[in-house]
Amino acid sequence: MTTVQDAVPGVIGTRVLRREDPELLTGEGRFTDDLKIPAALWLGVVRSPFGRAKILSIDTSAAKAAPGVVAVYTATDLQSEWAGPIPSAWQVTPDMKSPAHYPLASGSANYVGDPVAVVVANSPKEAADAVGMVDVEYEQLPAVVDLEDALSDRVVIHSELGTNVSYVWELNPNPDGIKTAFDNAAYVVKERYIQQRLIPAAMEPRSVAVVPSPMGGDYTVYSATQIPHILKVMLGLTVGISESKIRVIAPAVGGGFGSKLDVYPEELLCLALARKHRLPVRWTEERSENSQATIQGRGQVQWIELAADANGKLTGVRADIIADMGGYQQLITAGVPLLGAFLYHGVYDTPAYAFKCTGVYTNKTPTDAYRGAGRPEATYAIERAMDALAVKVGVDTVEIRRRNFIPTESFPYNSPAGLVFDSGDYAANFTQGLNFAGYDALRKKQAEMRASGSKKHLGIGISFFVEMCGLAPSRVLASLNYSAGGWESATVRILPTCKVQVVTGTAPHGQGHETSWAMIAADKLGISPDDVEVLHSDTAISPFGLDTYGSRSLSVGGTAVYIATERVLDKARKIAAHLLEASEEDLDYAGGNFSVKGSPEKVLPLAAVAFESFTAHNLPDGMEPNLEASTSWDPPNFTFPYGTHIAVVEVDEDTGKVDLVRYVAVDDCGNRINPLIVEGQVHGGLAQGIGQALFEEAVYDETGNLLTATLADYLVPSAAELPSFELDHTVTPSPTNPLGVKGIGEAGAIASPPAVMNAIVDALSHFGKINIDMPASPEKVWKAIQATKA
Amino acid sequence: MYPASFEYLRALSVAEAISMVSNNEDAKFIAGGHSLIPLMKLRLATPSTLVDIGRIGSLSYVKDEGSQIAIGALTRHRDIEISDVLRSKAPMLAHVAGMVGDPSVRHRGTIGGSIAHGDGASDLPAAVLALDAVLVVEGPSGRREIKATDFFKGFLETALGADEVLVEIRVPSDIKAWSYQKFNRRAQDWAIVGVAAVRNGTTRVSLVNMGATPLRATGTEAALASGASLDDAALRADEGIDPPADLNASVEYRRHLAHVLTKRALSELG
């Protein structure tokens, strides 16, 4: 492992305003749909209105005759366009079963929104009108919606697979230990939790535009994607065009949360049809399509069992989950639960650990990564189960955690699941969080309210999370059978006038990389971040990259920027030494100036070195001109951010309504490059996690019909439903990378659902055991209270 | 979502608006568009012609007429919310208008549009029902007045003729005892259940989202008239009512909410 460099005084660690914001806040951001592309054809997608149906016939004649319509295609018409199926990059077991999946369904449709035909027209309006004229005759079939029902194979969705089970993935490194733990346990807790499906609902829906070059057979693909680099490779392989002929540009992208970490039918259709029609072809998703045809997140039934000794100390943790794939595999659908597979014991030390996941198909929109991907699920299970254990053992939720934390002195910690947790001081962070929240005073207030007979019930919920992020060491990905690496690339150039270009392989879509990467380079070079430009999200500018997801960008991509900057500076130092007629070792570098130790009058600014390297008039023998360095950095390990989250709720006994009155978060993401951006990420993550706990759910009826396809029914919380977040932090630098950083993009969404749910259960604990799943709607809470009275 | 094609006409007076829709069965008035456009985008409404009455400036006003306050139908929710006349003379209406949707909805939507739309889940229709308001409409054969109690007929169906414009809403002034209880999950949402209560001699109670139209809680009103306790009266809020079920509330829970909110409203009347 590399050595840690603590945050140095300089630009790093300061609250630099995001350079991205003025454009976005004044409506000047250029999103894919904003692009003016002359002569472009527009797609309209005909989608299945049924969860499961046989496609008997498709009559396109009326649509073809409609005004402005250029062509209408079904699966049969486009069969020869595909060199392969829609890519699924994560075959989690050798015998994993996947149905054939092409951009247009043929034979049968398997979720509401499954594309069955495509209209090509001169305008989006004409395309939309013609979509309604395509006459598809369906035979509706019984659908599979419930996960346990899927497991029963009562109805097999894809008959060619013979079962709805896609795979069973197990991790059981110590079966004897598990058996002993549960045989000899003083306390056993066994809980069943539901991870409801969530609609990512990025503010910008998906959009794609493919522009063929007039000659040469090249294509420029604009897409609202998080993964321009991966998309380029996958488009090439799937549509049968050389990767080198495809340039993917992700213009301003309005959020993704994992939903734009995918290769979608519409992207493939636009490229194939641009090739076929030799014209630009584009498509922009409507909001209701976004609900149906963009991947959804979560979707699990979780069983978790804890074994503990007489002191409430964990001796074994076992999780068994069913994960909802939806109708098909998308890019990393199968692997999402595995990103949590190693973390169902959370921050607690346990000698024995086992995990099993069964992936099943259902007649619903495919699932895939959604903010936290696997880790919110794991955190939810263990953090709620720890509260249940506290009740069993008869101690406070604070005490049960204290008894079980991974001790500070055992870092780097070899986890029972086989990971190495990089660094942490859980107990200290916990104490800080409890003090910051005023935990004891809250408990006192709770007791007073209860004594007063109030029908408002105060609840305090704790969640202490750890996640693995910084995806990912490539060799570890290999061991999980993921078909790509986890490195990230960067190039740093110091131009003749000492302006700096940073080229990154990350693909920001709201995270502020332009600001943060400029800060990293500027800090190292001792110059102003204003002199650093960050280029990204264009595969012609940054040919190598693995994009943005999994809280990887800073710890992997930011580190690559740091290392490339260091290399450029090393070269500059050699030139400076030559020009100053000193040895490299005798040079100091600070504030953008080289100076000779002991001879402060001998100073050479970086700008002079930059110009010299450009004119190349007087370089050391054998040295190439120009200041430029590139690197591809493969992290040696994941990083493991953690923190204490505390939710305070007031539950109205009469209506069941939950009012979230306070939310306290003390995160440890290692060194913080820009605290302003860190806090912004926490805010957004918390809003999403609280959304999962209280508001959001993709609800399907038994035929597979999505009942929450509009934002009037799918309840994304707004600022009015959220308290002012109270944030604090601790810092344990990660030894995984030289910046000592961990990652913060997903933390809020990971930690908050169990904090809120534990608070609700706590508020009502004097009624008896409260059984409640997310989202904790007023009616569910009211019914849970009624159940204790019955 | 793109709505189906339609013609657009802009009326600058009530008379012009009426003439523009006459002889055109598929024509519809549009005021703030905040109920109609969402239906058109989902293609649940496909009018051939939209007659825009939103710029008839003479229909946007709040006038103090002594025992009544007269409100022009095109007055925006926001203007009702902040009207000094209403805040001092008919504060319930100002309060209810301030609870509609979110600020952008309140700056576009009109009181006339909300009442003419007649959605049983909307706030202002239930408020005017509890207030015993009078609705003034104008059609090809002139003006007529309709009592709020006679106005709401069925699901998105009112006593308005297709060629009639709602021009004015008249509410009694100086009602001091009132309460509006709106229960929802997010601040911007429609009520899962709402209760409006007004005491002006007798007590009138109306319910939001307990049926296809705004409804009077006749069970509660009768109980109060015969001197029942607030608790007992509140428990009769859903009497004779067949509430809907949706994702936010089952029938059972809606009935329960009607009881709880009615009790709260009555208690607030004092």
Ligand SMILES: Cc1cc2nc3c(=O)[nH]c(=O)nc-3n(C[C@H](O)[C@H](O)[C@H](O)COP(=O)(O)OP(=O)(O)OC[C@H]3O[C@@H](n4cnc5c(N)ncnc54)[C@H](O)[C@@H]3O)c2cc1C
């Ligand atoms: C996001 C959102 C949230 C909302 N939340 C709420 C809420 O919480 N509570 C609530 O009560 N409402 C809510 N609304 C609805 C809002 O109050 C609408 O503004 C109102 O219902 C309709 O008023 P409008 O002027 O926009 O009418 P329009 O949409 O223009 O018209 C509605 C109907 O009334 C007819 N019409 C309009 N004006 C007249 C007239 N003067 N004479 C005859 N016919 C007329 C039209 O032909 C049409 O059929 C919400 C709307 C949105 C979009």
